[in-house]
Amino acid sequence: MLDNNYNIINAELIKRELAKKNLVDFMRYKFEKYYNATFNDNWHYDYIAEHLESCLKGDITRLIINEPPSYGKTEQIVKCFMPYAWINHPHLKFIYTTYGGDLTKENAQTTRDFIKSKAYINLGINFKLINDEIYNFSNDKGGRVFSTTVGSAVTGIHCNGLIIDDPLKAIESFSKAAKDKVEDYYKGSLLSRLLDSKSFVIIIMQRLATDDLVGRLEDTGFTKICLKAINEKKEYYYFNNELYYEREANEPLFATKHDLATLERIKTEMGELEFSTQMLQEPYVSEVGFFEKEKLSFINDYEIPSQNDYIIIDSAESTSKTADDRAIVASGISINEDNQTLLIVKDILHGKWELEDFCENAITMMLRYPNAPVFIELAGGGITFHRELLKYINKKNTEFRRDGKAILTNIVQGFKPIIKESKNHQIQALAPLYNTGFLKFKHTCLNKEQAIKELLAFDPAKKNNTDNVIDCIAKMLILDGVYPLDNNNSKNTLSNISFRFKKGGWRI
Template identity: 25%
Template sequence: MSAYLKKSAALREVDPAHALAEIRREKAERNLSDFIRQAWPIIEPGTEYVHNWHIDLISEYMEAVNLGQINRLVINMPPRHMKSIHVTVCYPVWTWIKHPEKRFIKVSYSDNLSRKHNVLSRDIVLSPWYQRTWGDCFALKDDVNRQNEFKNNRQGMMFSTSIGGALTGEGGDVIILDDPQNPLQANSETEREGTISFFKNTLQSRLNNPKTGAFIIVMQRLHEKDLTGHIMAEDLGYTHLCLPAEAPERTVVTFPISGREIIREEGDVLNPQRFDREVLAGLKKSMGSLQYAGQYQQVPAPAEGVIFKREWLQNFYRPEAAPHQNMLIQSWDMAFTKSEGSAKVAGFVMGRSGTDIYVFDLVNEKMTFTESVAAVRTLSGKWPKARAKVVENKANGPAIVDLLKKKIAGMVEFNPKGSKEERALSTTPYFEAGNIFLPDPSTAPWVHDLIQDLLMFPKGVYKDDIDALVQGILYLMDKPSMTGPPSDDSALIKESYWTRRR
């Protein structure tokens, strides 16, 4: 039996209530997660505490900072996932239990926000629970006990300020930057550069001991050139903990001290008890794909686009004005399975008119093998003039071609060359030259999502529609431009559009 269990058993024999209090005290002292759980009624009265593994993970990173194993740390995670309560409010007062001499500087984009976090820390220290449990460790000084600054009688300090705020004469052992950028000003180059300049030219010199002092930055990503982007681009030696709301791929998360592992399959939700798939889908719809990608997925893309630029995606046409198509095809990107973490199936109807390509229809959702086969059949019936059905020979593609080639004419396997990014880059001249036309979004609502996916590529969660679109462009542009009198393709296209709208 361990010494801890022996002590617990001995205490229970003497006084069960006292024993329970001692056990709770030891658990809170050893583990920041337990400390937060016990402090929760003080900082969030009337709100139920909901535990999740990411709280344990961040707690170990904070412990690694206290042990000197990490002294430069960036944490990127979605809003409303307890990042401020965890790192800025609870971590400093938990540290004071064993190290009351520590001096903390807390910085946020707003002085009111930073002050609020500091007041919550002080509320915990002054609470009957904290005083009853650790009141003998230190006492707050009456002469330095303000909202933005308070000290204890062991020379410990907690000081709060804002980006650009006064720090005259102040130094810290731990400097915490919590949301250093205002989300409403994320697209302002002046604001972003001001934040980075304050970090570089003011905060960098405020560590009491540059070798042992720690910087902790906890924020949601707002722009590719925000403070996190600067730190990563400059390779400043920071440990980077990134926790997207939905796992973009299978990820093994390893705890820094215990070695515990959490496996996040593609699409796994970070905290499903509070932000399940339905809630996240609603947020994505209301915020838009670009904002959601930055704040919730931690992969910000420039508003103008990464590979495909926004200015290239403004060529819209009305279906009644669609020109004659020399060639009309389907282009498909299949998936292996229909599961929570699986990719989507994407199928386009596209046509070429001289040097231009027109996109007419899109199917894009998760499907089983049987559903994928049915989708090809349905689109073939809907667009009979789309003679070639081009299917990438990956995932279920070859099996679907083999099954349908004797039942549907024109089933063609496409063998892509190069990576997804290389293939996408090869089509950018067509977009830039204005050769790619999309339907007016008022006639095809899916165009909005397609444009967002194009702007986000290759950083977006789903790339299936882009793969299928790029494949169709490459196939069509590889064919000779046919000339001759218009067929009835354009009439069929118009009829199909207006039939769907009715």
């Protein structure tokens, strides 16, 4: 019995000693003794902990951690890291800030309450709290935790460690004013609160936009940790120039929380745009504001009027990993009873295909839209693709005839690049339709997310946008041979339409 009690006591003392020396052991201890729960461990906690320890040593003074929501970042870096730091460095002063008052209060209060708990005191701390306010508690060794919301005053408060936790609400990711406020607060107020050159800044957040705070701090000397919920290719994580973890392709970041099947379901529920931004840390929606998310318009299949359908193909320059995607876009165009032009994007295929796959995908789209003329831009590999596609159609029709199937009868023609107007200007011509709801996406449109992604990220001031899909859509307004079907029971006159006809094409 005595030996058994001795072993239990000894095991407890070992846990306490480990908790004082290692942040992840501290987390295990907290979950067992304070939460009365099992800590769901994972390698990424150790990887982050190594960087946080380096902040305490003064080796890292600027650290960004991008991590999916609900993966434990606030628990580790706020609720555990600050109490852990006080065990061996009780003099440290922290400023903690996040986007909302309720969230700030909750995190500050739970951090303070743990520091006051028996589980924490049992670690043998050598300080006492002398100020017990939720938003501003301190100890008798000079340490303090001051918690506030983004934008609030920090006058007279200084710190050794500044922790910025999700400074922007997800709902504000499209607001330039909100993002400007966060940047101004960081640069204009928070940075001046650091006590000395060893003081550190830790920014922890899920990505929300290309120009969120992390995006605006590119190339400013931050050490960066970027953790994706799932990775397409093999990735290597380094610490102090040494390999720390080797992650296989398609390996979930936190498999016991979200396995592959769960991540796929989350992707379906969130949509590709939000999943890429928040779960993969790959935002592509910048607050350019030319095409606003709020003005996106969709239409059900049964609501689509009679239209003239067309297939526009952009062959791209090459199939290298850095080249633009090749794009095949089927759209319909018509005029309604109010003489308004209606452009509906019906299906999209895109990718870095080899020639045979490119031809096969074009055939797939032609089979879906057998009456749609096909237009191929004769730029880059377009001339070769045009020639090869005609051969491929002939080959397929031979097979179709032999099998007693209907043959492909789509008209296929090439067109020269329109050099009188830049690609950006052509895409800008979509704005009148987009802003008034007359550019719509069919709800069942294949790969509509790619077009939405390109629209929302489109910047007319940039020379190189990712825009092959929306460029195909824009060609519907300017190509010779593209005509809207008039559904207003009058003659196909063009005088009352918001676009004027010029040399066989549509122009603003």
